[in-house]
Amino acid sequence: MTARLAFDEQLKLLNSELTNMAAMVERAIEGAAVVVQEGDAEGAQKIIDSDGLINTQERDIERLCLKLLLQQQPVASDLRNISAALKMITDLERIGDQAADICEIVMNLPKAKRLLNIEHLPKMAKTTSSMVHCAIAAFVESDIEKVNAVLSMDDEVDALFDAARDEIVADIRQGGPNESEAMDFLMIAKYFERIGDHAENIAEWAEYSINGIHKGHQLYQG
16 A cells, blocks of 8 residues: 555544544534433433543544654645644534533533523524534535535524523513523523534634635635
């Protein structure tokens, strides 16, 4: 096997490992949504524990990227892919952290007092999970249309956050939970919004890997 073929195989492995990490993160987001709806302390603890596996996957991918950089002399497009992957795993790891943070909040909420109308929170979770999946697919498939789809979904998440905030305020006015509990639910909504922001970041780095342009950082590499 030539050096280039061996390098290409390692790049395929990088794509596979990124896809695996994204799947772990998607499960964490979806699991956090179930925990919010059902107040499942056992399920919450499982998601918190799984965050360690996401962190381990981040380190494994980071080592693979550094190996590719040190053992090969990547051309410009390869260098963009590896650099983008290093950025994306940081955002994926932070999403895992935020899913765990949501679960920790829920574990501290008295189940009997969980009276809020939280219709928009599961929708936020579903959309952000789709964003992560689509952003990684954009990177692996070099698909700029998927990048644009993720950016559109981020607008949906922002609108859902506004709706969730309005729901929480309405529930308080109707004599629902106390201020402390309401703030907990508002923080949960904010975490889902942040997850969407990280997914948007991943999509922007996918775009950088495709064409060398990163809008958020005004980068260009031919």
